Amino acid sequence: MQIYLPIAEMSVNVLVILGMGWAIGFLSGVFGVGGGFLMTPLLMFLGVPPPVAVGTGANQIVASSVTGVIAHTRRGHVDFKMGGVLLVGGILGSTAGVWLFALLQRLGQIDLAISLCYVLFLGVVGGLMLVESAQAMIRSHRKGARPRSGAGRHNWIHGLPFKMRFRKSKLYISALLPMGVGFFVGVLTAIMGVGGGFVMVPAMIYLLGMPTQVVVGTSLFQIIFVTANTTFLQAALNQTVDVVLALLLLLGAVVGAQAGAQAGARLKSEQLRILLALLVLVVGGKLAYDLVAIPDDVFTLISELP
Numbered sequence: 001m002q003i004y005l006p007i008a009e010m011s012v013n014v015l016v017i018l019g020m021g022w023a024i025g026f027l028s029g030v031f032g033v034g035g036g037f038l039m040t041p042l043l044m045f046l047g048v049p050p051p052v053a054v055g056t057g058a059n060q061i062v063a064s065s066v067t068g069v070i071a072h073t074r075r076g077h078v079d080f081k082m083g084g085v086l087l088v089g090g091i092l093g094s095t096a097g098v099w100l101f102a103l104l105q106r107l108g109q110i111d112l113a114i115s116l117c118y119v120l121f122l123g124v125v126g127g128l129m130l131v132e133s134a135q136a137m138i139r140s141h142r143k144g145a146r147p148r149s150g151a152g153r154h155n156w157i158h159g160l161p162f163k164m165r166f167r168k169s170k171l172y173i174s175a176l177l178p179m180g181v182g183f184f185v186g187v188l189t190a191i192m193g194v195g196g197g198f199v200m201v202p203a204m205i206y207l208l209g210m211p212t213q214v215v216v217g218t219s220l221f222q223i224i225f226v227t228a229n230t231t232f233l234q235a236a237l238n239q240t241v242d243v244v245l246a247l248l249l250l251l252g253a254v255v256g257a258q259a260g261a262q263a264g265a266r267l268k269s270e271q272l273r274i275l276l277a278l279l280v281l282v283v284g285g286k287l288a289y290d291l292v293a294i295p296d297d298v299f300t301l302i303s304e305l306p
Helices: 014-031 036-045 050-074 080-107 110-143 176-192 197-207 212-238 243-264 269-292
Strands: 002-005 010-013 163-166 171-174
Touching (some): 002 243, 010 014, 014 036, 014 243, 036 050, 036 110, 036 269, 050 080, 050 110, 050 212, 080 163, 080 176, 110 176, 110 197, 171 176, 197 212
Antiparallel strands (some): 002 010
16 A cells, blocks of 8 residues: 655555554663664665655654653653753754754755764664673673662762752762753754664663663653654754654554553563664664665766767
8 A cells, every 4th residue: 555755755655654653663662762763764765865754753753752651651760850851951952953954954965964873873872782781691690790880880970060869860960961961862863863762771871870760761751852842843944854654653653662661661671771782783784784885776977078
């Protein structure tokens, strides 16, 4: 069953898009990520123009994140105070990122910028997460000790001003740190069409020192508002949001997120991290290959000499 996408200017199979939305929603519920790190590349693989994939991908993340937050709130796994501080930085960062996106689009470099950002960040973040998670699992099996987190460690981070107490996360740290993380992830949301969970989740665990159980729900909470802001600005300024494609993705994502939240509750924290790391690396590797692979159809421009 084919349907025409007016903004992307192409036809797609409805069942493929619905299945894609379900899969991304499932990942959102399991890992606490919006799923855009996988959605945007998949849309590009289907032939959707990168700017449209970015703008539309950010839109569907809103719905999958909402349903994921509802499920985690029922379990008491959302730190709303921490989420609010992350949100302030995220709104500022996503607004700045949309303006940068528009600039790159005018320069004709947006497609290359999107692909390079994905390869760089997915490779680095996925590699670091995989190494740390594997080490944590080895320590747990050998010594029977609990995997280490950032909690209880003291370094330069604890000397920053404007400290706040986050009782749900059992932290007393400067508000500048989570706000800075939120700003950086907000920029990535606008440029890459992602919720930023693949950066936000490890940053909250390893940099802020939050418990893994609280990280997932809190990450999804801030993703809702940051991606909503990004979608509005992308539609208004860059006209890159395909409503038909977004609605199809939303239908699948709402159902998938609930199933993912139930599946995630059965896995240990280190298992969640290592599975997320593997997913990130696989997607990053495919994008890196596409950048250097010889295309099936090679076009050559030959100028006629007088």
